[in-house]
Amino acid sequence: MEEREGNSAAKQAGLRLCCYCSQRKPALKRPKTREQICRECFYDVFEEEIHKVIMDNHLFRPGERIAIGASGGKDSTVLAYVLSELNRRHKYGLDLFLLSIDEGITGYRDDSLETVKRNEIQYGLPLKVVSYKDLYGWTMDEIVKVIGLKNNCTFCGVFRRQALDRGATLLKVDKLATGHNADDMAETVLLNILRGDIARLSRCTYIVTGEDGPIPRCKPFKYTYEKEIVIYPFILEFYYILYVSV
Numbered sequence: 001m002e003e004r005e006g007n008s009a010a011k012q013a014g015l016r017l018c019c020y021c022s023q024r025k026p027a028l029k030r031p032k033t034r035e036q037i038c039r040e041c042f043y044d045v046f047e048e049e050i051h052k053v054i055m056d057n058h059l060f061r062p063g064e065r066i067a068i069g070a071s072g073g074k075d076s077t078v079l080a081y082v083l084s085e086l087n088r089r090h091k092y093g094l095d096l097f098l099l100s101i102d103e104g105i106t107g108y109r110d111d112s113l114e115t116v117k118r119n120e121i122q123y124g125l126p127l128k129v130v131s132y133k134d135l136y137g138w139t140m141d142e143i144v145k146v147i148g149l150k151n152n153c154t155f156c157g158v159f160r161r162q163a164l165d166r167g168a169t170l171l172k173v174d175k176l177a178t179g180h181n182a183d184d185m186a187e188t189v190l191l192n193i194l195r196g197d198i199a200r201l202s203r204c205t206y207i208v209t210g211e212d213g214p215i216p217r218c219k220p221f222k223y224t225y226e227k228e229i230v231i232y233p234f235i236l237e238f239y240y241i242l243y244v245s246v
């Protein structure tokens, strides 16, 4: 009762309150819903929405071994943290692993691999690094020297896809989870429209793909906005724990 009076007093005084808890001051406007929300509620809502996506889509089964494609970028770094938290909190019963592909791009992947190595220790998740050099005998730097800068993204993309499958097979996992988010989904849809690729357009937004291939892949962040993935570590005030060495 006192609390409600406090809330209406706050409203009368023109102070906005978080639209989830109606108690605390909002810390941000949620990019996904434009709602005013406090830190604590953002943290809860962000994680529980991902939990709901996992449950509604039956992404994992108890006892499964799951590799998280860990590039050291923001999406997969946050994914590794959130999945390990949800696995513990909701007792999914998963064995989680970090799987990184080292394309051999000096000044780029070598830096982000350092982030993944830190995550291995911080989250206590075993890490497997698979390199293009070991798999194909070439680093991306060496490939670029031969083919030039044009079209090298196509090579890299095809090699990475296969390298992720090979790494996942080595880890004997049941599924690979990647950090693809809602913005990536939108980009892929637009790209396939522009290319007129109707076949891909119909399947590019599936949350689970490759069920007929060696390792199925899933996207727990399919409905998560990129902006919220960027905000999340700041709101938790663990940005430095996630990305910066101590």
Ligand SMILES: Nc1ncnc2c1ncn2[C@@H]1O[C@H](COP(=O)(O)OP(=O)(O)OP(=O)(O)O)[C@@H](O)[C@H]1O
Residues within 6 Å of the ligand: 068, 069, 070, 071, 072, 073, 074, 075, 076, 077, 099, 100, 101, 102, 103, 160, 177, 178, 179, 180, 184
């Ligand atoms: N080198 C890699 N090793 C392992 N997984 C990778 C690698 N590159 C990409 N992935 C996986 O594919 C997802 C999408 O990759 P993309 O290259 O589109 O990067 P992104 O959208 O910037 O994601 P991130 O912020 O995680 O790097 C990543 O979130 C990650 O799960």
